[in-house]
Structures are given as C-alpha cells and as structure tokens.
Amino acid sequence: MARVFVPYNMRKLAGGKTEVNVPGKTLRELIENLEARFPGMKELIVEDDRLKPGLAAIVGEQPTRQGLMTKLEPETEVHFLPAISGG
Amino acid sequence: MVATRKPATGRPVNGKHNYKVIGTRPIRHDGLDKVTGRAIYGADIKLPGLAHGAVLRSPHAHAIIKKVDTSRAEKLAGVYAVITGADMPKADNREVDLGEGAANLKWASNNVMADDKVNYRGQPVAAVAAVDQNTALQALGLIKVDYEVLPAVRDVREAMAKGAPVILSGLVGDDLGKKVKNTNMARHFRHEFGNLDEGFKKSKLVVEHEYELATVHQGYIEPHNATAQWTADNRVTVWTSTQGAFAARRQIAGILRLDDSRVKVIPLEIGGGFGGKIPVYGEPVAAVLSRKCARPVKLLMDRKAVFESTGPTPGGTVKVKIGVDAKGKMLAADADIRFESGGYPGSPVGAGAMCVFAAYNIPNTRIDGYDIVTNKPKSAAYRAPGSTHVAFATEGVVDEIAEKLGMDKIDFRMMNSAKEGTRRADGPIFPKIGHEECLAAAKNSPHWKSKLVKNGPNGKKRGRGIASGYWFNIGLKSVVTISVNTDGTAALVEGSTDIGGSRASIAMQAAEVLGIPAEDVRPVVVDTESIGYTDVTGGSRTCYATGYAAYNAAQSVVSILKERAAKLWDIKSNDVDFKDGVFFNKSDAELKLTFKQLAKKLDETGGPVSATGSVDLSAAGGGYGIHIADVEVDPETGKTDVLRYTAIQDVGRAIHPSYVEGQIQGGAVQGIGWALNEEYFMDQQGRMSNSSFLDYRMPTTLDLPMIETIVLEVPNPIHPFGVRGVGETPIAPPVATIANALYDAVGVRFRQAPMKPGRVMEALAGKK
Structure with a gap:
C-alpha cells in the first residue's frame, strides 16, 4: 500500500482525509484505485493518459520521471505537486 | 575590499x-x-534575401482592439508583408509540457501577437517585414489601430479588489478546486500539514508581517532576437537566442500548429537569460511574416521592448506568520503568497510556496498561493523563481524572532534547520x-x-x-554524444545552450572519465535536428543533468575502447582495465596504452568510436x-x-x-x-x-x-x-x-x- 498525501484541492473528494493508503504496483494502478475509491480524482491528475502538464508526482523523496509507469515500492509516499520550473 | x-x-x-x-x-x-x-549571436545572422522585421506594440496596458488598418503600410515601397493577430494560426486552448512547467498555447499565441485585446503595454498588435529596418519602422507608423482603452490593473491588490476590471474574460479560476468565473485570480492552492491552530496556540511568541516586492526584470544584456524561414515544404527554421532549443521548438510548433519535427531551432550564443529566454516572443511572429513574404525574416528587440514586452519576475505580496516555543523551537508557520502573473496566467507562485519554509523543520504549516492576472507583461522565470520573494518574508520574520528571543541569528536558524529526513511544508521528505x-x-x-x-x-x-535561501534544482532530459578523434581528442555534442560556462563544465566531466585534459574535449552546442531532446538550460540543471549524460557517454566510450585494446592484445575485454587515462592488461602490466595512443589505432581495430549518453533525471539535489x-x-x-x-x-x-x-x-x-x-x-x-x-x-x-x-x-x-x-x-x-x-x-x-x-x-x- 502506498501512502498518498492528498492535495488540498482533492481533499473534499477524499472525504476530508489528508492521507490515504492505496494499493498499486505502479502509479497508474494507484491512480485507478484512487479513482475507484474517490470518483473524480483521476481527472485532476491525469490528462491524455499522462500526468497533467504542470503537475509532478513525487514518489518517495523525488519527482518521478517515469510518469504513470513508475513502479511503487510498498509503503512508498506519493505526493502530487506543481511541477517546478526554474530560470 | x-x-x-x-x-x-x-x-x-x-x-x-x-x-x-x-x-x-x-x-x-x-x-x-x-x-x-x-x-555568433542572433543579431549577427545574415541570410540571402533576408527581410528585416519590426513589431508594433500596444501603447495601452489594457484595451480592446477594435480595428487594425494595415492598408497604408502594405502600400509602402519596400514592405514585403504585414501581419496582425488575424494572420496567426488559431492555437489550441491547451497546456503543453515544456519539460519544466507548462504553457497554454492560446495564451502564448496571444502573448506574441494580440488578437482582439491587449493585456499589457508593449504587447504586439502587428508586425512588418521590409527591405530594411528603417522601412519596417516607417511602415509601423502607417498602421492605424483603434483601441477602446480600459482601466489598468497594476498589482495583485488592485486585481483582487472588489469590482476590479476582469482582464481575461474567458478565464476560469481555480479556487481550492472550485471553478470561479469573472475573476483575475487564475489559481488559489494550498499546502497544509499538521494542526496549524494548535501549533500557534502552543507558541509563546508569534510574529506575522506582510512583505511586498516590485516587479523586476532579469536584465540580460542581449535583447531577444529571432530569424525565421518558412519554406515551401512547410518547414520552419529558426535562429534564436534561447535557453532551450527544444522548448522553443515545442512552443513555436504549438503556436504555429505544426508538428514539432517541422520546426528546426538553431540556438545561437546567448547573452544572458536567467529564465527570461525560456518563453518565445518574436520567433513565431518572424515565421508567420516569413510565410507571408517567402523570405527569411529577422526580428530584433530594443531595450524598451525587452522591458515592456518580455517576462519580468512578478511583483506581489507575501504574508508570513511563525510561532515558536519559549526555547525558540518553531511550532507553526502560515504563509499567504500572491504573485502577479502579468497579462496571462502562470506566475512562479507554485515554486514560491514550495520554498517558503524549506529551510526549516516546522511541524504545523499552511501555505496559500495565488496566481493573479494583472496588466503587466506575462511573467517569466527569473533565477529560482519565487524563492527570493518568499525568503524576503520568511527570513525577515525569522530574524525578528531571533532578536526578540535574544538568540544568536545563526544558532536560532541552526536549531530549527531542515535536514535529511525533515518533511517539507509541501509534503515530501528531504x-x-x-x-x-x-x-x-x-x-x-x-x-x-x-x-x-x-x-x-x-x-x-x-x-x-x-x-x-533555498532552491530545488531540477534534473530532466539531456543527451550528449562523444566521438573520439584519432589524435586522441574527443568531440562532444550537446543540446544545452551555454549561458554560464556549461560547455566547460560538461566537457570537464567527460574529460574526467576519459582521462584526458579538459582542453582535449571540444564541446559544441547544436540544433534540434543534430542531438536528442534536451531540456532547457534552466532550473540549475545543466551541469548536473547534461553533465550526467556526458558521464554516461564517456563511460560508453571507455567500454568500447576497452574492446579495442582487447582486440589489439588478443584478450577478452574483461581483462582490460582503465585508470587515469591508461588502458592496461590486468594480467600483464607492461601491456598498456594511453587514451591518445589507443585513439591512433581506431582504424585498425574497427573504425570510429562514438557513444551517446541520455538521461531523464528526477532531481538535482536541493x-x-x-x-x-x-x-x-x-x-x-x-x-x-x-x-x-x-x-x-x-x-x-x-x-x-x-x-x-x-x-x-x-x-x-x-x-x-x-x-x-x-x-x-x-x-x-x-x-x-x-x-x-x-x-x-x-x-x-x-x-x-x-x-x-x-x-x-x-x-x-x-x-x-x-x-x-x-x-x-x-x-x-x-x-x-x-x-x-x-x-x-x-x-x-x-x-x-x-x-x-x-x-x-x-x-x-x-x-x-
């Protein structure tokens, strides 16, 4: 089970929960399971079968570069945050 | 000193x-x-039949364009083409990923050439291509634009005030997940951890202040420039000063509604960027002019245009409140960050929110970020975008708390410092x-x-x-190819434009692996058709990520050269070792070849040696x-x-x-x-x-x-x-x-x- 930190704008969908434990061997599976449990969440995260432009998924300590294919270790933390730009 | x-x-x-x-x-x-x-910089480009362009910019900060009459300009001798917003392809109203951050193509298109409304003074409303610069400028004076001038919204306070003029009528704001219309607030988001109220309740000292920063420009020396040639086979070549040839290609192709592969971007030397040369400005305009007049067209900005028409870093307000216990341990922190995005949404408020408390370990936090549209040029990145703003506020409050507690300024920061394992206020663990x-x-x-x-x-x-102060530093994609020359030097091909000496630092990482002097690696920065996809020179990623790609390429070169040495010595490549630029036989110390010596034997051992390193890295370490x-x-x-x-x-x-x-x-x-x-x-x-x-x-x-x-x-x-x-x-x-x-x-x-x-x-x- 991954430990998903629910972004503030999705907490209503998650019944006010700030963290949820969700199964999934990959980020794709995890998001499908999130959607099954909290309908409407997927469209806030995924667009055209990939993470929405401008959104980053942090898996463990680092933003993932494998997108929805990212493999998840058990007990991994998952965060959805704005993608960081730079100058 | x-x-x-x-x-x-x-x-x-x-x-x-x-x-x-x-x-x-x-x-x-x-x-x-x-x-x-x-x-060679952008202004140096000369091509056969080159036309010189000029851009007419809005004198008003906020106005409806009622009519643009270009007829007199078109009749002027020496004028090849005149374009307005009507000539621009209708870009999709969708976001594209630029590797770091994203851009909405419709807004990006309107930003380079307004269609029916101008959202800031300096926004392009028409452009001319002519036989020379003077003729182009003369033609601009013959274009008549009828504006309906609207009240200007100059900062975040005016933009958020009740009854403020709405700048983008089609904007649907996102207020903590709720859709909002008739607003200048493009986005309001929040990060929240722990129990903020409880944290402040337990605090013995709470300090709260609001800080305000003016809009500032990156101030690079070289103004923006673009030369474009749209050829009959529907391909576009662009010579430009950019921080990322591939990011420029994606934006240009998106605005022009072409496939990426139909646009070739040739990056020239760059006289500074600091984030301001990630967006495109004149490139799509020069391309549309080129299509219209069937000539290459060159556009150069002057300093006034750079200030008034290209992305500064936003002004805004940052309110910070921090509570500490009697010993000075931080218990709670709250931030309200409001950045002006300029004429279209997209300020670096997300990054600011992620940096605001990044130096400290605080158990209870809340951060609100607002992206607010104003009548200023569309903001762009500027070195650690958003981080300077929030450090001004947080470090001011921290300094005041340390003083009130009578603590040494460094000891107080050390006592509360973030370290490995600290949870950042936006969630992830350091x-x-x-x-x-x-x-x-x-x-x-x-x-x-x-x-x-x-x-x-x-x-x-x-x-x-x-x-x-803190900045994340990013990773992303880079590709490097290294080829060995028979004189024992190496050619290194990369896609990262060199702003601050990155050619040298990337060549040095390859040289370290190859065991040769840095001077023996010759780095070149090439166009989008001559190297694999490479993200922008920005986000402090180039030495890290492109350096990593160079490391990988050099490691592959060493592997191939080990095989060549094995061939010469008639042994297995596993029996060849490599150290400090010398290949040697593990079982016979007398059999050894320097990198230079082995390079001379490429022709007799299998021909040219080259290798490509490719990376897509998650982070560069904050x-x-x-x-x-x-x-x-x-x-x-x-x-x-x-x-x-x-x-x-x-x-x-x-x-x-x-x-x-x-x-x-x-x-x-x-x-x-x-x-x-x-x-x-x-x-x-x-x-x-x-x-x-x-x-x-x-x-x-x-x-x-x-x-x-x-x-x-x-x-x-x-x-x-x-x-x-x-x-x-x-x-x-x-x-x-x-x-x-x-x-x-x-x-x-x-x-x-x-x-x-x-x-x-x-x-x-x-x-x-």
Missing part, C-alpha cells in the same frame, strides 16, 4: 578528492570566440541536504567573525544582516545558500552602500570552481539590485516609466564590493561526481539579507522592496 577568490590554478576547492580534471579551472572552450567577437553545513560555515566565516564598526563617517550607520551583508546607510540621502558581502553555498561538487563562484556572485549581485534599486515603475495608466537601463537601475561593478564566496561541497549522492545545481540558489537570500542588515544599521524593518533611498528616508523620518 579584499577578494577571497581562489587563484586561477588547478587547485580543487576543498582538496578532498582525487579528480584530475574536476575542481580545476581550465580556460573555457568558447572563451576565445567570445573575447574576440567571433562568437534527502541529504546542506543547510546546516552552510549555517556552520557562515558562523565560522571570516566575515561573520569580523567586527563591524557601527558608526561610519559623516553620521553614516552600519549594520550586518544574514539570511538563508541547494541552500546563506548570505551575509554589511551595509552603510547615509541618513542624509537614504542611500545604502554594500560594504562587504559573503555568499556561502552548498554546491555538491564544484566542477569548475571559477564558474561556480561566478554563478554565486552573479546571483548575489542581481539580488542586491532587486533589494536596493530595481523595480518596474508604473504610472496610473499601467505604463512602465523606466524602460531603459538608464532609469532601471541595475548595480554595476562601481556599486559593489567583490562578492566573497565560500563554496561548500556536500556531494549529491545521486550524481556520479556529486554535482548539485548552483545557478539559482544565490539569488534567493540577498533581498532578505540586505533588509536584515538595514535593520541592524538603522533600526527599521523594511518590508517593501526595493529599499531605495526615498523609502529609507521615509522610514527614517517616520522613526523620528
């Missing part, structure tokens, strides 16, 4: 490693071309970071240990300030900086002089220490300018009143002492040489550092930047 720069020798910064090339200071590969004027090491180095620095005489000559007051400033304030004039300035930074590993120091010094200087002088001075109608370098006052060498640098190496565990990003962190602390120094000097806490003489005089008068 005596500089503490290291001598330009081959001495490593800390001397703790055994690298042969890394840590030395070779002459940059592109240095001769640049000092002799041979380097890996190995170097904030504590930077604080320790600051405390131990000659500057901090020195005594400051508080009273200067003629009644001048002196003070010392300190502040922390970087911290601590800055210390001594200032002297003249109470007669309000002028502040910086007497001494030290920047301490964890860089992971300094590949080329001179360029690392240069990056740190450059960031500090830009931050000092932001603190003391720089601002977009807007009149009541939303027009910038100081759009020249004469009136927009950036610091020069005459204004500042040598910036002393203390380069710390806390190796980044996820890079083969321990590299972290360097270039952006140093602009995060300066505004806060100067404000804290000013307080120490005159006893007034400044919460508005710039802290210009007039503002200082007002504050001193108020104090009396």
Whole structure:
C-alpha cells in the first residue's frame, strides 16, 4: 500500500482525509484505485493518459520521471505537486 | 575590499578528492570566440534575401482592439508583408509540457501577437517585414489601430479588489478546486500539514508581517532576437537566442500548429537569460511574416521592448506568520503568497510556496498561493523563481524572532534547520541536504567573525544582516554524444545552450572519465535536428543533468575502447582495465596504452568510436545558500552602500570552481539590485516609466564590493561526481539579507522592496 498525501484541492473528494493508503504496483494502478475509491480524482491528475502538464508526482523523496509507469515500492509516499520550473 | 577568490590554478576547492580534471579551472572552450567577437549571436545572422522585421506594440496596458488598418503600410515601397493577430494560426486552448512547467498555447499565441485585446503595454498588435529596418519602422507608423482603452490593473491588490476590471474574460479560476468565473485570480492552492491552530496556540511568541516586492526584470544584456524561414515544404527554421532549443521548438510548433519535427531551432550564443529566454516572443511572429513574404525574416528587440514586452519576475505580496516555543523551537508557520502573473496566467507562485519554509523543520504549516492576472507583461522565470520573494518574508520574520528571543541569528536558524529526513511544508521528505553545513560555515566565516564598526563617517550607520535561501534544482532530459578523434581528442555534442560556462563544465566531466585534459574535449552546442531532446538550460540543471549524460557517454566510450585494446592484445575485454587515462592488461602490466595512443589505432581495430549518453533525471539535489551583508546607510540621502558581502553555498561538487563562484556572485549581485534599486515603475495608466537601463537601475561593478564566496561541497549522492545545481540558489537570500542588515544599521524593518533611498528616508523620518 502506498501512502498518498492528498492535495488540498482533492481533499473534499477524499472525504476530508489528508492521507490515504492505496494499493498499486505502479502509479497508474494507484491512480485507478484512487479513482475507484474517490470518483473524480483521476481527472485532476491525469490528462491524455499522462500526468497533467504542470503537475509532478513525487514518489518517495523525488519527482518521478517515469510518469504513470513508475513502479511503487510498498509503503512508498506519493505526493502530487506543481511541477517546478526554474530560470 | 579584499577578494577571497581562489587563484586561477588547478587547485580543487576543498582538496578532498582525487579528480584530475574536476575542481580545476581550465580556460573555457568558447572563451576565445567570445573575447574576440567571433562568437555568433542572433543579431549577427545574415541570410540571402533576408527581410528585416519590426513589431508594433500596444501603447495601452489594457484595451480592446477594435480595428487594425494595415492598408497604408502594405502600400509602402519596400514592405514585403504585414501581419496582425488575424494572420496567426488559431492555437489550441491547451497546456503543453515544456519539460519544466507548462504553457497554454492560446495564451502564448496571444502573448506574441494580440488578437482582439491587449493585456499589457508593449504587447504586439502587428508586425512588418521590409527591405530594411528603417522601412519596417516607417511602415509601423502607417498602421492605424483603434483601441477602446480600459482601466489598468497594476498589482495583485488592485486585481483582487472588489469590482476590479476582469482582464481575461474567458478565464476560469481555480479556487481550492472550485471553478470561479469573472475573476483575475487564475489559481488559489494550498499546502497544509499538521494542526496549524494548535501549533500557534502552543507558541509563546508569534510574529506575522506582510512583505511586498516590485516587479523586476532579469536584465540580460542581449535583447531577444529571432530569424525565421518558412519554406515551401512547410518547414520552419529558426535562429534564436534561447535557453532551450527544444522548448522553443515545442512552443513555436504549438503556436504555429505544426508538428514539432517541422520546426528546426538553431540556438545561437546567448547573452544572458536567467529564465527570461525560456518563453518565445518574436520567433513565431518572424515565421508567420516569413510565410507571408517567402523570405527569411529577422526580428530584433530594443531595450524598451525587452522591458515592456518580455517576462519580468512578478511583483506581489507575501504574508508570513511563525510561532515558536519559549526555547525558540518553531511550532507553526502560515504563509499567504500572491504573485502577479502579468497579462496571462502562470506566475512562479507554485515554486514560491514550495520554498517558503524549506529551510526549516516546522511541524504545523499552511501555505496559500495565488496566481493573479494583472496588466503587466506575462511573467517569466527569473533565477529560482519565487524563492527570493518568499525568503524576503520568511527570513525577515525569522530574524525578528531571533532578536526578540535574544538568540544568536545563526544558532536560532541552526536549531530549527531542515535536514535529511525533515518533511517539507509541501509534503515530501528531504534527502541529504546542506543547510546546516552552510549555517556552520557562515558562523565560522571570516566575515561573520569580523567586527563591524557601527558608526561610519559623516553620521553614516552600519549594520550586518544574514539570511538563508533555498532552491530545488531540477534534473530532466539531456543527451550528449562523444566521438573520439584519432589524435586522441574527443568531440562532444550537446543540446544545452551555454549561458554560464556549461560547455566547460560538461566537457570537464567527460574529460574526467576519459582521462584526458579538459582542453582535449571540444564541446559544441547544436540544433534540434543534430542531438536528442534536451531540456532547457534552466532550473540549475545543466551541469548536473547534461553533465550526467556526458558521464554516461564517456563511460560508453571507455567500454568500447576497452574492446579495442582487447582486440589489439588478443584478450577478452574483461581483462582490460582503465585508470587515469591508461588502458592496461590486468594480467600483464607492461601491456598498456594511453587514451591518445589507443585513439591512433581506431582504424585498425574497427573504425570510429562514438557513444551517446541520455538521461531523464528526477532531481538535482536541493541547494541552500546563506548570505551575509554589511551595509552603510547615509541618513542624509537614504542611500545604502554594500560594504562587504559573503555568499556561502552548498554546491555538491564544484566542477569548475571559477564558474561556480561566478554563478554565486552573479546571483548575489542581481539580488542586491532587486533589494536596493530595481523595480518596474508604473504610472496610473499601467505604463512602465523606466524602460531603459538608464532609469532601471541595475548595480554595476562601481556599486559593489567583490562578492566573497565560500563554496561548500556536500556531494549529491545521486550524481556520479556529486554535482548539485548552483545557478539559482544565490539569488534567493540577498533581498532578505540586505533588509536584515538595514535593520541592524538603522533600526527599521523594511518590508517593501526595493529599499531605495526615498523609502529609507521615509522610514527614517517616520522613526523620528
């Protein structure tokens, strides 16, 4: 089970929960399971079968570069945050 | 002031490693071309049949375009083409991923050429291609535009005020997940951890203040430029000054509704960017002009256009509230960050929100971020975008709390410092970071240990300030190809445009692996058809990610060369070892070949040797900086002089220490300018009143002492040489550092930047 930190704008969908434990061997599976449990969440995260432009998924300590294919270790933390730009 | 720069020798910064090339200071590969004027910049481009373009820009900050009459301009002798918004392809209303961040193509298109409305003064409304520049400019004067002028919204407060004019009628704002219409607020998001109310309730001391920063420009020396040729086979070639040829290609192709592969971007030398040369401006306009007149078209901006039409970093407000217990332990922190995005959504408020408390370990936090549309040029990245703003607020409050508790400024920061395992206020846990090491180095620095005489000559007051700053640093995609020459040198091909000496630092990482001198690796930056996809030179990623790709390519070259040596010695490649540039037979020490010797034998062992390294990296390891400033304030004039300035930074590993120091010094200087002088001075109608370098006052060498640098190496565990990003962190602390120094000097806490003489005089008068 991954430990998903629910972004503030999705907490209503998650019944006010700030963290949820969700199964999934990959980020794709995890998001499908999130959607099954909290309908409407997927469209806030995924667009055209990939993470929405401008959104980053942090898996463990680092933003993932494998997108929805990212493999998840058990007990991994998952965060959805704005993608960081730079100058 | 005596500089503490290291001598330009081959001495490593800390001397703790055994690298042969890394840590030395070779002459940059592109240095001769640049000092002799041979380097080719955008303005140098000449092509057969070249037409010269000019852009008509809106004189109004906010207006509806009722009609554009180009008929007289089109009839002028020597004019090849005139375009308006009607000539631009209708771009999709969708976001595209630029590798770092995203761009909405419709807004990006309107930003380079307005269709029915202008959202800031300087926004393009028409463009001309002509036989020469004078004719093009003359034609602009013949274009008649009817505007319906609307009231201008100049800052976040005006934009959020009840009844404020709505700038983008089609904008649907996102207010914590709720859709909002008829608003200038594009986005309001929140990060929240722990129990904020409980944290403040338990606090013995709570300090809260609002800070305000003016809009400032990156101030790169080279204005934007673009030359484009749209050929009959529906392909577009663009020569331009850009921080990322591939990011430029994606934007140009998106705006022109072409496949990426139909656009070729040739990046030229770049005279500074600092984030401001990631967006495109003239490129799609020159392309549409080129399609219309069937000639290549060149567009050059002047300084006024750079200020008024390209992305500055946003002005805005940052409110920070921090609570501590009786011993000074931080218990709760709250931030409200409001950035102006300019005429279209997309400020760096997301990054600011992620940086605001990144230096500290605080159990209960809430951060609200607002992206707010105003009638100013669309904001762009500027070195650690958003981080300077939030450091100004957080470090001001932190400084005040330390003082109220009677604690040493560094000890207080150290006590609350983030470290490996700390959960950031936006959620993720920090890996190995170097904030504590930077604080320790600051405390131990000659500057901090020195005594400051508080009273200067003629009644001048002196003070010392300190502040922390943080930037993430990013990874992303890079590709490098290395080919071995038979004379024992290597050619290195990369897609990262070289802004701050990255050719040298990337070549050095390859040279280290290949065991040859840095000068024997010849790096070249090529176009989008000559190398694999490479993300922008930005986010402090180039030395890290493109360096990593060079490392991988060089490792592959070494593997191939081991096979060649094995062939020569008739042994298995596993029996060949490689160290310090020498291949040798593991079982016969007398059988050895240097890299140079083996390179001569390529033809007889299988032909050319080349290899490509490709990476897509998650992060570059966040970087911290601590800055210390001594200032002297003249109470007669309000002028502040910086007497001494030290920047301490964890860089992971300094590949080329001179360029690392240069990056740190450059960031500090830009931050000092932001603190003391720089601002977009807007009149009541939303027009910038100081759009020249004469009136927009950036610091020069005459204004500042040598910036002393203390380069710390806390190796980044996820890079083969321990590299972290360097270039952006140093602009995060300066505004806060100067404000804290000013307080120490005159006893007034400044919460508005710039802290210009007039503002200082007002504050001193108020104090009396």
